Amino acid sequence: MQTDTSRRYWLGTALAGGVAASAGFARARIMSPPPPAASPHEALEVLYAGNRRFVAGRSEAPHRDAERLEEVAARQAPFAAFLGCADSRVPIEIVFDQGFGDLFVTRIAGNVAATENIASLEFGTEVLGAQVLFVLGHTSCGAVAAAARAEPVPGQISALFQHIRPAIRAAQGDPEAAVRENVRIQAQVLRESSPVIAARVAARKLIVAGGIFDLRTGCVEPVDVD
Numbered sequence: 001m002q003t004d005t006s007r008r009y010w011l012g013t014a015l016a017g018g019v020a021a022s023a024g025f026a027r028a029r030i031m032s033p034p035p036p037a038a039s040p041h042e043a044l045e046v047l048y049a050g051n052r053r054f055v056a057g058r059s060e061a062p063h064r065d066a067e068r069l070e071e072v073a074a075r076q077a078p079f080a081a082f083l084g085c086a087d088s089r090v091p092i093e094i095v096f097d098q099g100f101g102d103l104f105v106t107r108i109a110g111n112v113a114a115t116e117n118i119a120s121l122e123f124g125t126e127v128l129g130a131q132v133l134f135v136l137g138h139t140s141c142g143a144v145a146a147a148a149r150a151e152p153v154p155g156q157i158s159a160l161f162q163h164i165r166p167a168i169r170a171a172q173g174d175p176e177a178a179v180r181e182n183v184r185i186q187a188q189v190l191r192e193s194s195p196v197i198a199a200r201v202a203a204r205k206l207i208v209a210g211g212i213f214d215l216r217t218g219c220v221e222p223v224d225v226d
Contacts, residue, residue, distance in 0.1 A: 078128055081124035082104070082105045082136055083135045089215055113135075135223075138215060143160055163186075
């Protein structure tokens with residue numbers, strides 16, 4: 001009886017130890033930062049790889065714990081900067097499976113390159129060293145649809161329309177096509193209106209990219225913004 005009890009004790013201890021070790025290895029895997037991207041194109045691939053994990057239901061959720069937050073508290077060095085929409089359904093770090101300190105994100109309805117956003121993105125690229133500047137639109141964008149309707153709206157919402165109307169014209173009034181055109185146009189504005197961003201692109205220290213997040217599938221479809 002005593003022998004059976006001892007066996008059960010040691011078996012339970014071994015199993016518990018194995019579970020704890022497995023949890024520890026999993027935690028270490030999640031907490032270990034990926035190697036830094038060697039080039040802007042490699043940094044872009046890191047983003048798309050993260051989105052593929054998200055779509056496949058295999059998100060690693062890296063850099064989302066207190067230890068990572070403590071690590072980046074004194075200094076941030078994001079590898080990518082974003083101009084995204086303020087839509088609550090497009091949480092950029094989750095979409096690309098990143099965490100604290102990985103992405104420098106600005107968000108505004110319609111993902112438009114307004115002056116304040118451009119200034120922030122200059123900081124994210126020139127000062128913080130982001131290698132990718134990504135314009136992210138999404139399907140069923142309310143700001144684009146509102147700009148297409150061009151109806152009276154309350155407050156200062158219509159101030160966004162001037163930035164989106166060129167995309168509406170290019171898409172001949174089709175709101176979904178306008179989402180794509182808007183990504184292209186805002187990427188062009190970023191490249192051409194900011195000497196800081198233009199210089200980094202010319203020096204091949206930065207690439208400007210674009211994509212559309214599908215609210216139904218979670219997939220980010222690349223948009224050619226060149």
